Amino acid sequence: MKQTLAADEFLDESRHGVLIDVRSPGEYRAGHIPGAESLPLFSDAERAEVGTIYTRVGRNEAVERGLEIVGPKMAGFVRTARTLAAGKTLYVYCWRGGMRSGSMAWLLRTAGMPAVVLEGGYRAYRRSFAGLLASKPWRMIVVGGFTGCGKSDVLRAMAERGEQVLDLEALANHKGSVFGALGQQEQPTTEEFINRIHHVFRSLDPSRTVWVEGESQTIGHVTVPVELFRMMQAAPLVLFSLDRAARLRRLVAEYGGFPADELAGAFGKIAKRLGDGYPRALQCLRAGRIEEAATVAMNYYDKCYTRSIGRENRSFTEFFMPEDDPARAAELLIERFADGVRPSPDAARPGKDERKTINRG
Incomplete structure (x- = not known):
């Protein structure tokens, strides 16, 4: 099984699995792939905090702070995901298909659940609509x-x-x-x-x-x-x-x-x-x-x-x-x-x- 899929293939295959949106609750409320379950890696405040550190201090410091936030939540993520999956493959996405979805997919695979990441993330999904209409x-x-x-x-x-x-x-x-x-x-x-x-x-x-x-x-x-x-x-x-x-x-x-x-x-x-x-x-x-x-x-x-x-x-x-x-x-x-x-x-x-x-x- 591929661990990363482009938007069209991801959307086709995810119909047989479970969609997981790991963006913050605010991002999810603004818009999400229909049918996706919200399993946010960060709260809105935590996302803002990590983003501020990334901009003002640096990437390494932001990653370290992110790990401090996520660490205590990992067992809860696994339990929730296992309940949602019910034996199906989990299709995970974040905004750009980067660290948030990659980290969650790694955690889920480590816990024994198959997980696929949307290449380019939610942004790629959004862009794919114009391509669908034109093609x-x-x-x-x-x-x-x-x-x-x-x-x-x-x-x-x-x-x-x-x-x-x-x-x-x-x-x-x-x-x-x-x-x-x-x-x-x-x-x-x-x-x-x-x-x-x-x-x-x-x-x-x-x-x-x-x-x-x-x-x-x-x-x-x-x-x-x-x-x-x-x-x-x-x-x-x-x-x-x-x-x-x-x-x-x-x-x-x-x-x-x-x-x-x-x-x-x-x-x-x-x-x-x-x-x-x-x-x-x-x-x-x-x-x-x-x-x-x-x-x-x-x-x-x-x-x-x-x-x-x-x-x-x-x-x-x-x-x-x-x-x-x-x-x-x-x-x-x-x-x-x-x-x-x-x-x-x-x-x-x-x-x-x-x-x-x-x-x-």
């Missing part, structure tokens, strides 16, 4: 459209039918708009968000279509990596549209149950851009007229999306659904677009109102 002929289709169409539900229905779906909003814990954080868990860091995307891509087949919802490059406070965002911009765009009344019903059902003060706070984030619509939305919320408040939000986002499509000057194929049925929409999208061939003009039937909205952009 494969990915087939991607972006599903865009106005707010309230239920695009996320449609993509989930597609995933249930065995299609390859990259659900960026689920990975970001955010639905994209200023209302997108409502009801969601805390967002990851951008670093961790990109790691989650990377993890999904490792499971995808580049010869099959990958469906992704059209998004801005920023989703809440996380950012889609540049390489992926460029792929999305270059991919075929299917502009999914739904009857306006159905969209409004969906928005009310999705957000109407949140407290009025939370909804008002979200409206406040776009108050200047709403103009007179902002006080009108607040008045509607206070009076319990949720549908009217949702109409203000929908009108605003429709204008934003129309302008966005116009600015990009991007070609697209329209796909209209006469009723809100994500399962049926998923079936039709797969049937008409999964092979990457654009449908005939008769296959996509945009609604009259939606067609006018798009053309005004």
Whole structure:
């Protein structure tokens, strides 16, 4: 067995073993390889102390201080690792694939456990994502459209039918708009968000279509990596549209149950851009007229999306659904677009109102 592996081979093989992150807890929280267990060699304070000694005094002194810190912990590391391993190989990484992971791997091997180190460490893992995107002929289709169409539900229905779906909003814990954080868990860091995307891509087949919802490059406070965002911009765009009344019903059902003060706070984030619509939305919320408040939000986002499509000057194929049925929409999208061939003009039937909205952009 090799004791050190490059990123791609390390990630492939580690699926059959146990990933061990020996960086400090703070480094782990900022971002880690999905599925990795945290077994930090140093605490955050200890790491800072050793780093300061290295910078101000020298390498030898830093190593000696590191050994003083780690020595009393060694038996505990072995016991914890043995429990995590359960007879499997341990795949160990630190930031650069240097002393921390090398020392831990040596200790684990000494204790009779097979251990493999990630060459170049977590930094090499991070860099490998751009290489993965660039090295494969990915087939991607972006599903865009106005707010309230239920695009996320449609993509989930597609995933249930065995299609390859990259659900960026689920990975970001955010639905994209200023209302997108409502009801969601805390967002990851951008670093961790990109790691989650990377993890999904490792499971995808580049010869099959990958469906992704059209998004801005920023989703809440996380950012889609540049390489992926460029792929999305270059991919075929299917502009999914739904009857306006159905969209409004969906928005009310999705957000109407949140407290009025939370909804008002979200409206406040776009108050200047709403103009007179902002006080009108607040008045509607206070009076319990949720549908009217949702109409203000929908009108605003429709204008934003129309302008966005116009600015990009991007070609697209329209796909209209006469009723809100994500399962049926998923079936039709797969049937008409999964092979990457654009449908005939008769296959996509945009609604009259939606067609006018798009053309005004």
